Amino acid sequence: MTAILTLTSDHIAVAGAGLLGRLVAWQLLRDGYAVTLYDAGDLDTPPGAAWTAAGMVAPLCETAISERCVYDMGRFALAQWPHWLEALDAASLWQQTGSLMVAHPQDLGELTQFRRDLDHALGGTSPCQTLDDREVQRLEPDLAPGFRQGLYLPDEAHLDNRALLTRLLDEIRALGGECHAHCPVDTFPGEVVTAEGRRRFNLVIDCRGTGARQRHPSLRGVRGETLHVQTDEIRLSRPVRLMHPRYQLYVVPKPAHRFVIGATQIESEDRSPMSLQSSLELGSALYTLSPAFAEARILEQGVNLRPAFLDNLPHVTQREGLITANGLFRHGYLLAPAVVCHLLAVVRDHGDRPFADTLAARPPQENVA
Ligand SMILES: Cc1cc2nc3c(=O)[nH]c(=O)nc-3n(C[C@H](O)[C@H](O)[C@H](O)COP(=O)(O)OP(=O)(O)OC[C@H]3O[C@@H](n4cnc5c(N)ncnc54)[C@H](O)[C@@H]3O)c2cc1C
Incomplete structure (x- = not known):
């Protein structure tokens, strides 16, 4: 009772x-x-x-x-x-420095398609800016050289x-x-x-x-996975997204030389720890953004469910x-x-x-x- x-x-x-x-x-x-x-x-x-x-x-x-x-x-x-x-x-706690999207040379079509989708969704009024390799390096000097193109999304x-x-x-x-x-x-x-x-x-x-x-x-819950790493070998001023045909990796800088890395959106309500495959994919994609991440220390692996109708x-x-x-x-x-x-x-x-x-x-x- x-x-x-x-x-x-x-x-x-x-x-x-x-x-x-x-x-x-x-x-x-x-x-x-x-x-x-x-x-x-x-x-x-x-x-x-x-x-x-x-x-x-x-x-x-x-x-x-x-x-x-x-x-x-x-x-x-x-x-x-x-x-x-x-x-x-x-x-x-608020940083309004925009976002940067990059792709490896073999995946540049992903950037082009993203830009097309964005212009279509916003009726051609998108403030998105296409950058060449020098502009990408100027924005984020610690990224690996070789990103021939990028998209800068201001205001984000x-x-x-x-x-x-x-x-x-x-x-x-x-x-x-x-x-x-x-x-x-x-x-x-x-x-x-x-x-x-x-x-x-x-x-x-x-x-x-x-x-x-x-x-x-x-x-329903939609599974997402993150890695938290720490290194003072690299600095980023804004979130960077790596476009890839199978996934988009994002790296978000946090205080105290920490970075949150995520990519996966999995239609599953499984809350068990991160799989080896996800961990390898996140880690190796991060390494291609900059080899300076190689010595980063993994502080945490996060798994959670996003609430979705x-x-x-x-x-x-x-x-x-x-x-x-x-x-x-x-x-x-x-x-x-x-x-x-x-x-x-x-x-x-x-x-x-x-x-x-x-x-x-x-x-x-x-x-x-
Ligand atoms: C890996 C990952 C990355 C994400 N990145 C981003 C991002 O960069 N930007 C962005 O905008 N969004 C992001 N999200 C989404 C965002 O986290 C969620 O949309 C948001 O947290 C939902 O807020 P909420 O308050 O509805 O739910 P939650 O934040 O999940 O909070 C629900 C709370 O309810 C409590 N609760 C549950 N059951 C009960 C109960 N029976 N009684 C009492 N309390 C209960 C839980 O303990 C919890 O504290 C991300 C999500 C994940 C998983």
Whole structure:
């Protein structure tokens, strides 16, 4: 028999302290709501995709393989993140130095095709710039010579996502948020159920990512893998993507001479450690970007699941007492500002809800929230 606990005025529960949950909890606390935040795992090193992610905010890079609305929400993110980071006293976590795409001579067709796809998606208005070998070297002098061509995508950004998650948690606590780690919950309208019992709230916001499968039967996890390496032999000023017919490798510079390398997007919910093949592919592709990576130390191998609906787009659903926000797929940092601003407009009951055409639509094949 479960007990019914307290009900406080304007008390909101946020289930899931990943990227969305932390941003939403922080914003609601700033608005003056009482907020209780629950996570199934640890809060300092959260188990969700947000901790594993590379932290790129790259609307152009993603446009060739995504819907136009992803680009539009990504542009919104590029404008919104600096304000939020400033409010968090964490402006230095944001680097807006663009992205660079390169390909080995035998794969130059990949760059040409990417540029074509981008121009087609954006109606020929893409700000993407084609670079020759000298311009590539000028932009990133530590890359191996021999990249005859590159694409520079200005405005794109990356952020120190782990430091951001830590900063958000500190701020949530400083603003009086009640935080529960190692506390898996189930969500219901106006109610959260933990192993301890039921607790009533005015509103429950479900941001559990792939943990919300019971609520969203069509939600799936898409496996992603990363390597974290450290070396002071090479410096990069921006994310670099290596285009290849079978995969795109990305390398994102992080503080303290660390780099996050990723490539794989696998339609599998397997969370087991990285395969030997992935590790070899990532490592050897990285080495071809610059032999200076040869002596890099492998600090970590990351595996996690990106929460995705059938259309690979995020959706915010609502009914009395319960809002759910999910499906950020491979675009959490790219799309979170749009999703959070939309969700806050729902909570505040504002008529102006950004990106409602996409976000307020029900996830495909789901009729109930
Ligand atoms: C390898 C990889 C690289 C990525 N790189 C990028 C990138 O460069 N740029 C980008 O924009 N996006 C990237 N992403 C995607 C991004 O990480 C996700 O889209 C984003 O983290 C989703 O945010 P979320 O808050 O919905 O879910 P999550 O960040 O997964 O958080 C969900 C939280 O809910 C908690 N939870 C689950 N079940 C329960 C429960 N029952 N009760 C309580 N809590 C629960 C989990 O513990 C977790 O902390 C990447 C993802 C991966 C895997």
